[in-house]
Amino acid sequence: MNAQAGKARGVLRTKLEQGSFQHERRLPCQPLAWLVEHFWFVGWDLRGLPPQTQETLPHPNVHLVIEPPQARIYGVHSGRFTCELKEQGRTFGIKFKAGGFYPFLKTSVSTLMDTSMAVPDVFGAGSESLEAGVLAAPDVEAMIVLAERFLLDRLPPHDAMVERVSAIVARIADDRGITSVEQISEYSGLGTRALQRLFQQYVGIGPKWVINRYRLHEAIAQLQEGRAVAWAELALELGYFDQAHFIRDFRKLVGRTPAEYARVEVGHDR
Known part of the structure; x- marks a missing residue:
């Protein structure tokens, strides 16, 4: 199994x-x-x-x-x-x-x-x-x-670039401190434009999008765990310049504000 x-x-x-x-x-x-x-x-x-x-x-x-x-x-x-x-x-x-x-x-x-x-x-x-x-x-x-x-x-020939890209994306997913493309460029040793081309070819979307989505995933996980959340602090922690920008992105993706999601889907008032 x-x-x-x-x-x-x-x-x-x-x-x-x-x-x-x-x-x-x-x-x-x-x-x-x-x-x-x-x-x-x-x-x-x-x-x-x-x-x-x-x-x-x-x-x-x-x-x-x-x-x-x-x-x-x-x-x-x-x-x-x-x-x-x-x-x-x-x-x-x-x-x-x-x-x-x-x-x-x-x-x-x-x-x-x-x-x-x-x-x-x-x-x-x-x-x-x-x-x-x-x-x-x-x-x-x-x-x-x-x-x-x-x-x-139908196994294709081995492509070492697949493992390199997968490792970069896994790093973004696991390290909540990554909030900018510049950090990924430094980690990977690739320039910003080269990183963008690599992601478009192999992943299908740019690195900034990947960073943003995984930071919002992190916000959802915190809400589902029932943690008391200070929205302004969480927004800064996830790489947003202000709380309003974070809430706007959250609502656009999830369909509710963070507070509404916590109340309706998780059953907590935050």
Whole structure:
């Protein structure tokens, strides 16, 4: 069995109000670890209950998503992802590492920004078998076996730049002290323009966007943990010049102000 991945980031609603909801994330086998961040599965049962909305914040990653009526490959999305869950269903996905889809696409990943494409457009004839197999699979383990076999059969030549880009993005995600592109330039040894070109080609979005999104992910995580938050201090800590700018960005991405989100989604008044 593939090991569990770490805690999910950017999930705005961590549980459904009614019904059952299953969310699993599994790490890939070692030969795929430089390309795939994790496999994920979502299943729900809302039969006899009203539909419910699930929302997640965007990440700098490409996803291959398998669900009826068609499997699709999704590039980085600039806004939050909203999905209405109803009746009963399940979805399986492959989350590629930041930069990890470039060896398959073989062209700038920025061409996938805010859009999607059919799986055969990238992986060629015969890739429809992955969709059929996953949809018929009895459980998550069987889905992962099919997905790993599919990718291993199409394993691209090793590209050291993928690991370099993935390491930079992981550093941004994990180090909340990173709030500017200049810090990443210093860390990576790349000039600002070279860094921008590298991110557009391999990640599909610029480094400033990645920094901003992960700092907002950090704000969401703090709210979900129920911490008492001083908004002005948090804004400065996350690299904003003032509280108003932070709240404006938060509301644009999440759809609510931080205080509204804490009250409605987390159940805390802050």
